[in-house]
Amino acid sequence: MAPTREVYLYDYAADFGLSGLAGTLCARATLRLDEPVVLCIAESEAEDDDYRLGADVRLLLDSALPEEALHTVWLAAVRRCFDPAEEGTDTRAWLDRIAELCPPRAPERDPYEEKSLEASRPVVPEEELRTAVAAEIEAASAGLELRVAVPGAVPALHRVVREVDADLGFRLFLRALKAYSVPVEADTFDRLLAIGDLLAYPWAAVQEGLSVRWRPLDPGRRDLVSGRFGLPMLAAALHGTDRQYAGVAHEAIRQVAADGLGRAPGAYAAVLLDDVWRLLDSALPDEAIGLLWRTASGRLYVLGEEEFDVDGRAWLEQVSEVCHAHLAEVDPAYAPFLAPARTDLTEPVLREVREAAHADAEPVRGAARVLEDVVTTVDPDLGFRLLLHILATYEVPVTGDRRDRYRAIAAHLGFGADHLDDRLPEAADVE
Incomplete structure (x- = not known):
């Protein structure tokens, strides 16, 4: 039977719970991090509605994991930037101090809110999740053992997944990958993101800070995460039949071409540039391109025309310039090319x-x-x-x-x- 799981993406925009605290500490590694400072940070995160922090800590405290495993997992998650042993305490006692700072349980939700979340609540059997997460840890074991400067990190992570909680084990595994910049292949990233989706994580909880070896840019790629892409996506971003762009046009191009969560750097700029080049190099008259763009962007009857509304090709040249600039920034070695026409x-x-x-x-x-x-x-x-x-x-x-x-x-x-x-x-x- 699957445990009752939270809809994390409803409550959190990025990493959360104990893995989120570990990420915060890694980000402060150049600052002073002794026990009072760390406990202060933990208390601040708990007060900032991170109810998962207390739940994660109590899962570890209630488990039968020995001190060695708890200590190893924690050091791997924080890149050794804070070691309870150096403060004269063991890991379980230190976790107990964090638990004391966290509310015993999350406050009850409004009944309407609770009902609305039920439809999207993840239903993943724990054993199925354990198998999937353990397989990813095993697949990454060579990289973890090479990069993570904490002996025994792989078996300790396996124990959290198998003996404590697969959800928490998955997040601590991700945190160890991020803390030590363990390279992750694109196929592996897709699987990690899929597990995160099963658990209703916000995408940032998986991708943010992960060192992904992205596939080479391909302007013909079509399985992009946001559905629409290229010129139709740009037309949607600039849609409006009764307003001028008022200077937002180039910002919209940058946003459509930009990289975001779930996107390989430059992927959207490459497919947008591919669309633009096809029309620029075509035999279509300027008037036809202009009509097509105005229709797609809902700007057939806009008063007070701006320069890129007048000539379709001139406008496409501006889009091309933005795409080229972004691609040069994120992937200087990429030489744009046209994908084969279908x-x-x-x-x-x-x-x-x-x-x-x-x-x-x-x-x-x-x-x-x-x-x-x-x-x-x-x-x-x-x-x-x-x-x-x-x-x-x-x-x-x-x-x-x-x-x-x-x-x-x-x-x-x-x-x-x-x-x-x-x-x-x-x-x-x-x-």
Whole structure:
């Protein structure tokens, strides 16, 4: 039977509990860290609504783990920046002092709040979680033994997972990886993030501070974590039919191209630049590119035009400059290139574009004529993503049959599931 688990991402934005305290101490390693200072920090975090700190400490105190294992796990988590033994006390006695500073339990939630959290509460059997976390510790054991300057860290972490709590063991394992900058391959990172998702962690609790060996940048990658990407994502960020950009345009480009949690550095800038290059190098007239951009960004009727509203290619050049600057900063060795166009999907995508040409919304009909040329002469992938975005922007109802065809195309292109879900208005299944 799975234990009742918390929806951590509801209460925390980053790491939390005992692993969060360890991370705070690592960040202060150049400052004085004796027992009074550490206890003061722990008390401050407990008072700052980190109710998990007391729960984590009590799990260790109530366990049968020997002093050696407790001491080893703690030193690995804090990079030896605070050692209770140097303060003349053992680890269990020191943990007991932290427990005294923490409330015995989290305050009861409002009944409505509690009910709303039930639907998203993780249900992961403890044994299943132990197996998954133990496998990741074992897979990382060579790196841990090489980098972590605490003998016995791997078996001690295994004991926390198997004999105490797999959730706490997972977070202490992550903290040891971060404390000693143990390199983590991209595939491993994906698995760690998946375990964090199972436990409803905020992404920062897994990724922040982790040394990930990211895959080489690929402008053709489509399984990106935020669903939409490239020009459709930029159009969504700048959407507005009755306002000027008021100087926020370049900031929006930087945000769309920027790196965030779950993203390889430069990944979003690379796919955005790929979209931009395709249109810049295409034979499409400037007027067609301008119409497509204005339609996608909902700016067909904006008064007081700004320079990047006037000429589509001039605007795309500005987007290109921002992407190049970001890529040069995060991955100087990366030489931008175009991913192969998905010409194998020309006919299926073209069929959907021609279907959209009969939409009731006039802007969609106008854009569909340009999208036909995008699909046939530029790239069906880009044309399909722009089609989905424009249909959602102008709230064009999509029947179940069409939605199924869209999902099939999206699957062939490798899109994430949320690229379509909950964005397209539904219509009755009548063609």
